[in-house]
Amino acid sequence: MSVPQPSLIQARALTKRFGEFIAVDAIDFDVAPGESFGFLGPNGAGKTSTMRMIGCVSPVSSGSLTVLGMDPRVDPARIKARIGVAPQQDSLDMELTVRENLVIYGRYFDLSRREAGRRADELLEFVQLSDRAKSQVEPLSGGMKRRLTIARSLINEPSLLLLDEPTTGLDPQARHLLWDRLYRLKQRGVTLVLTTHYMDEAEQLCDRLVVMDKAKIVAEGSPRELIERYSTREVLELRFPSEIMDTLDGQLDGLANRVERLPDRVLLYADDGEAAAVAVHERGLRPEATLVRRSTLEDVFLRLTGRTLID
Amino acid sequence: MSAAFHVFEYNLWSYRRIWRGTLFSTFLSPILFLAAMGIGLGAFVDRSGASALGGVSYAAFLAPGLLAGQAMQTAGFESTYPIMGALIWDRTYHGMLATPITVPSIVFGQLAWLAVRLSLVAAAFFLVMVAFGLVVSPLGVLSIPIAVLTGLAFGAPIMAFSATQRNDQGFAALFRFGLTPMFLFSGTFFPIDQLPGKLQLVAELLPLHHGVALARHLCLGDEASMVEQVAHLGVLSAYVAIGATAALYTFRRALVK
Numbered sequence: 009m010s011v012p013q014p015s016l017i018q019a020r021a022l023t024k025r026f027g028e029f030i031a032v033d034a035i036d037f038d039v040a041p042g043e044s045f046g047f048l049g050p051n052g053a054g055k056t057s058t059m060r061m062i063g064c065v066s067p068v069s070s071g072s073l074t075v076l077g078m079d080p081r082v083d084p085a086r087i088k089a090r091i092g093v094a095p096q097q098d099s100l101d102m103e104l105t106v107r108e109n110l111v112i113y114g115r116y117f118d119l120s121r122r123e124a125g126r127r128a129d130e131l132l133e134f135v136q137l138s139d140r141a142k143s144q145v146e147p148l149s150g151g152m153k154r155r156l157t158i159a160r161s162l163i164n165e166p167s168l169l170l171l172d173e174p175t176t177g178l179d180p181q182a183r184h185l186l187w188d189r190l191y192r193l194k195q196r197g198v199t200l201v202l203t204t205h206y207m208d209e210a211e212q213l214c215d216r217l218v219v220m221d222k223a224k225i226v227a228e229g230s231p232r233e234l235i236e237r238y239s240t241r242e243v244l245e246l247r248f249p250s251e252i253m254d255t256l257d258g259q260l261d262g263l264a265n266r267v268e269r270l271p272d273r274v275l276l277y278a279d280d281g282e283a284a285a286v287a288v289h290e291r292g293l294r295p296e297a298t299l300v301r302r303s304t305l306e307d308v309f310l311r312l313t314g315r316t317l318i319d
Numbered sequence: 320m321s322a323a324f325h326v327f328e329y330n331l332w333s334y335r336r337i338w339r340g341t342l343f344s345t346f347l348s349p350i351l352f353l354a355a356m357g358i359g360l361g362a363f364v365d366r367s368g369a370s371a372l373g374g375v376s377y378a379a380f381l382a383p384g385l386l387a388g389q390a391m392q393t394a395g396f397e398s399t400y401p402i403m404g405a406l407i408w409d410r411t412y413h414g415m416l417a418t419p420i421t422v423p424s425i426v427f428g429q430l431a432w433l434a435v436r437l438s439l440v441a442a443a444f445f446l447v448m449v450a451f452g453l454v455v456s457p458l459g460v461l462s463i464p465i466a467v468l469t470g471l472a473f474g475a476p477i478m479a480f481s482a483t484q485r486n487d488q489g490f491a492a493l494f495r496f497g498l499t500p501m502f503l504f505s506g507t508f509f510p511i512d513q514l515p516g517k518l519q520l521v522a523e524l525l526p527l528h529h530g531v532a533l534a535r536h537l538c539l540g541d542e543a544s545m546v547e548q549v550a551h552l553g554v555l556s557a558y559v560a561i562g563a564t565a566a567l568y569t570f571r572r573a574l575v576k
Binding site for chain 1: 321322325328329332333336409410411413414415416417418419420421574575576
């Protein structure tokens with residue numbers, strides 16, 4: 009007999025308003041302990057506002073929210089003591105060295121200097137910055153700064169880690185290194201909650217995610233479930249010369265479950281992409297480029313909102 | 320309480336990088352001012368007879384005023400650019416708020432740090448005054464805490480102001496149209512009874528005059544009524560209290576959205 013796990017985060021009709029503007033519109037979600045949970049959506053969808061409410065730095069406008077079983081309105085300091093936050097904008101201390109950044113942050117959590125120092129050395133090792141311990145923050149690359157931010161968010165050994173767009177603006181190599189470190193944290197049992205507008209990131213890191221658009225949650229599930237529910241197994245991407253793009257109306261009907269016209273290409277959603285490509289050729293159409301690929305969360309998002317994630 | 324201490328600690332750590340540079344200016348500024356204005360200009364003033372200043376040399380009259388003025392300038396600088404840096408440029412305060420540190424701990428931690436910075440500056444200034452032989456009364460040592468209080472009377476409201484700014488353009492205006500005129504017309508260089516009646520009233524409403532008057536009484540050991548001194552302390556304390564309350568409000572507005 010299994011005891012139902014209490015939620016680490018529970019939101020019911022959670023709402024954030026800035027004056028007249030509604031940034032988060034009555035959303036419900038639960039995050040279970042040990043889970044890796046994502047908010048996927050374009051800029052302005054309400055992801056960051058939601059994260060800031062969970063992190064107890066932005067007051068809840070209405071609805072209810074519990075984090076680690078506590079109410080951010082009542083116990084913000086106790087919640088903050090047990091969570092780690094890696095914000096979207098780095099807030100590292102330019103006056104201090106890499107290691108000092110970690111130690112002073114440990115002091116904010118009331119760790120002794122010795123303990124903060126011990127953890128700082130461990131974390132620098134973990135994010136592969138030990139050799140930069142004494143260097144200033146300013147000359148570090150974007151990826152290094154981000155790793156330092158994440159190391160800093162771990163100084164209080166949090167059971168819940170909030171990551172707001174952890175890899176935005178990083179090059180592929182830096183992203184993969186960061187994903188690897190986050191995956192290791194997850195294996196250690198740290199609950200990860202992250203926002204992203206990269207579908208590959210969500211697919212790599214999230215056990216479960218919600219898709220947000222215009223302040224609301226429009227879908228929820230594992231990446232695989234969402235793709236199965238809202239997309240086909242494969243996608244055929246076609247590019248035509250622009251004068252032909254304008255004359256395509258009706259010509260692709262019946263070739264796929266769904267046809268999506270984007271400004272620069274046409275997407276045909278079909279379980280067998282190759283077969284669809286052959287059928288296109290049989291109709292006498294000659295695309296400039298043809299690509300068969302697996303469905304991604306980007307397709308889910310397109311289906312749900314009619315827009316791409318990154319414009 | 321410990322949270323405010325950690326905010327103080329952060330300032331101390333940042334300061335460790337630059338303390339050598341500030342040490343130089345901390346001592347150099349009083350030496351230059353006292354040499355030029357006190358000795359140089361003072362020689363002229365004293366030639367017209369010392370009676371105008373109640374029997375003391377111009378340098379001895381001027382020094383406590385400069386001490387209070389220096390505290391004001393230090394507080395003005397420490398409560399503008401570094402606050403904007405931590406609030407907007409580096410977002411240090413945002414990082415702090417993700418931890419158990421609260422907005423009041425930030426405000427009180429900053430004020431505590433400012434008090435320590437002011438103590439260092441005022442103590443250095445006082446040492447230079449002693450070296451120049453400008454401190455007449457042993458009670459003069461109390462002008463150090465008075466300078467700290469004077470600095471806080473500026474620092475707290477200026478901090479509150481800084482948290483309302485989105486960029487540093489307002490600071491230049493604050494120095495140019497606020498602090499510099501105050502430095503010149505608050506009894507630092509000449510007694511405020513030389514000012515026209517209305518300006519005299521303005522000087523009495525602003526904090527610097529009260530810091531200057533208290534520091535001067537203490538250093539020169541001259542006659543001053545208890546009521547008068549308590550009134551000076553009261554005005555300075557009121558500026559600190561109102562400024563700190565305002566800072567709690569503006570910091571919250573800037574940080575909690």
